[in-house]
Amino acid sequence: MLSGEVPRWLGARLGSLAADLALVVGDAHVLTDREVAAGYAVDWTGRYGAKRALVVRPATTAETSAVVDLAASYGVPIVTQGGNTGLVGGSVPNRHDSLIVSTRRLGTISDVDLRAGLVTVGAGVTVTGLTEHLKGSGWRFAVDLGSRDSATLGGMTATNAGGMRVFRFGTMRRQIVGLEYVAADGTVASHLRSLIKDNTGYHLAGLLCGSEGTLGLITALRLRLIRERTHRLAALCAFDDLDEAVEFAWQLRATAPSVEVIEYLDAACADLVHMTQRVPLPVRGQALILVEAAADTDPLDEVAGAIGRIQPSPTDVAFALGEHRRAALWRLRDEVSLALSRLGAVHKFDISIPAGTLSHVRRRLEAGLHALAPQATAWWFGHVCDDNVHLNVTGPDLETHRVEELVVQVVLDAAGSISAEHGIGVMKAPFLHHARSAGELAHMRAIKEALDPQGILNPGVIFAER
Ligand SMILES: Cc1cc2nc3c(=O)[nH]c(=O)nc-3n(C[C@H](O)[C@H](O)[C@H](O)COP(=O)(O)OP(=O)(O)OC[C@H]3O[C@@H](n4cnc5c(N)ncnc54)[C@H](O)[C@@H]3O)c2cc1C
Known part of the structure; x- marks a missing residue:
């Protein structure tokens, strides 16, 4: 039982569920304080959410399974939430009777398989958390995005996140070697092996990737890593014309193999971040292209040479070689969403x-x-x-x-x-x-109904409620 009274604002059904959940995860991880729970109930944009929700924070796959089993027995809808950085309203309830299952305590990280470049992570590990763990291992994780400090690898899998390095390394889907999830009835389905080849039936990891919490709760992932590089640089290239900037970007991608980030910012975004976030803006133009390159020897000659040869050429270029200067250029891109939200x-x-x-x-x-x-x-x-x-x-x-x-x-x-x-x-x-075509939608609905017959996993997400 929850020590003390179950708060009345939860209502009878959620209150009773809260008491049962406390037996599974402990009192401290069933959030019944209205103010605290409210912080989970609204999304990053502030646009979506519910006025109230019960929040539970399991720490293991077994606890997650028991939590789902209980919620299913009460018929209470489950919204799985990682870092709550999603931008389409899927990480928060859209009604008042839901249970938010926060995955942030699913935070274990295995030793790195140094030969194969593989690691197993709990769904609640963030990109920054994994990056810290990998320091000095010679390996890094390929997917990077502006929300790296909060976005979880489980949430990124559930959304098949892309980010800044997709043209070189692919989206989340390409990084996943194995996956474990809890289905809508509490069953655990786990396939976390490290085999390079493994054609044993349906590729459930591929199905769960991009399913946005509607088919199961991802609890752990076996992830592919890429080699860390010893040298890195960034550059900001200015153009007066958008078409020229785009043409330049594609030629740079084709001719400079060390380049792994090519991001576009229009002048208004760059000016906004410059003025409101006080970030230096070393070059100006109607369209800006942020470049990052990484290699085992200094990539400056390769990148500067490519930039010099490509037609159309930028009107101005600023290179950032040291870590601090690189970080300053990155802020121009990373802080656009934050500046806009204000x-x-x-x-x-x-x-x-x-x-x-x-x-x-x-x-x-x-x-x-x-x-x-x-x-x-x-x-x-x-x-x-x-x-x-x-x-x-x-x-x-x-x-x-x-x-x-x-x-x-x-x-x-x-x-x-x-x-x-x-x-x-x-x-x-x-x-x-x-x-999507009628045939595709029918198949998607059939999958949803097979894996979640009660329709309790993220109702209203992907499929509008009828
Ligand atoms: C500043 C900023 C920059 C961003 N940049 C990018 C970008 O470059 N590329 C990009 O793709 N996205 C970007 N995003 C969006 C967001 O960060 C991604 O969608 C990210 O993958 C969400 O991860 P999360 O842990 O925050 O998931 P949440 O927001 O918590 O959840 C997102 C969805 O996944 C489901 N979910 C979460 N965890 C699980 C789980 N363990 N099992 C099953 N379902 C789960 C939720 O129910 C929800 O439907 C950005 C967001 C911000 C705020």
Whole structure:
């Protein structure tokens, strides 16, 4: 039993569940303090969430299994939450009777297999936590994103996160060698072996990757690592024209093998971070390209040589060789979302479009936005060599769904995707039928119903509630 009284704000059903959960994880890890629990119930954007939720924090796979079993017996919906950095409203409840299962205490990390470059992690380990663990091992983890201090490897798997290095190393899916999850009835399904080849039936890890908490709770992962490099540099290249910046980015990717990050920022984003976050802006242009290269010998000659040869060439370039200067350039890119969030309501989009269409799509979207809401401002940045941009719109209030409808329409007209890497969540669930065929949707629903017949795992995520 929870020592002391179960708070009345939980209501009878969640209150009784809370008492049972405390027997599994201990009083301290069933969060019944309304203020504390509220911190888990609203997402990073502040746009999605519920006024109340019960939060439980299991520390092991066995505890997670028992928690799910209990929630299922009460018929209480489960929202799995990692770092709560998701941007599509999937990590928080959209109603008041839910249980949030926080994975942050699933934090174990195994010894690194130094020969094969493999490690096993609990789902609650963050990118930064894993990076610290790998220091000095000669290995590193390939997926990197601005939310690295909070985003968990379980959440990143559940969203098939992309980030800054996808064009070289792939998304989360490519890093996963094995996976363990707890199904909706509490069953543990574990496959964490290290075999390079293993075609034994369905690839359940691939299915869980990108499932956004709707098919099971990921508890552990066997991850592939990449070699750490001893030398690193960053550069910021300025252009007066977006098409020239994009062409440059693709040529750089093709001609400089040590380059592993090529990120795009438009002038407005760079100026915003410069002014509001007080980050130095060493070069200026309508479009900026942030480059990072890594190698076992100094990559400066290779990168500077490639930049010098490529046509169209940048109007200005700033190189950052030391760690501090590199970190300062990185802040320009990493802090865009934070700076935008301080402007008030932000409509966030994560679109991918066919190669060579960015300028065209941008013109169409900005014209449409202007007609819809003259006060709207569009902010553009993202993973240019994945043809993936993060369009953020400020100005119109968040009730204005016409902004979403416009973006979806323009992206689909351009044969693009409404979710490059953030997932569907609840935000894009109403639009999923525009993005996938009737046959695909029927198969997706069949999988969901087979693995979660009660529909208790993240209801409303991916599939809009009927
Ligand atoms: C500043 C900033 C920068 C970002 N940059 C990028 C970027 O470059 N690329 C990118 O892809 N994303 C980016 N994101 C989005 C976000 O960080 C990713 O979606 C990340 O993968 C979410 O991880 P999380 O642990 O925070 O998951 P959460 O936000 O907690 O959850 C996300 C989804 O996964 C589910 N989930 C979480 N953990 C589990 C689990 N263990 N088992 C099953 N389901 C689970 C949740 O139910 C939810 O549906 C960024 C976000 C911010 C705030």
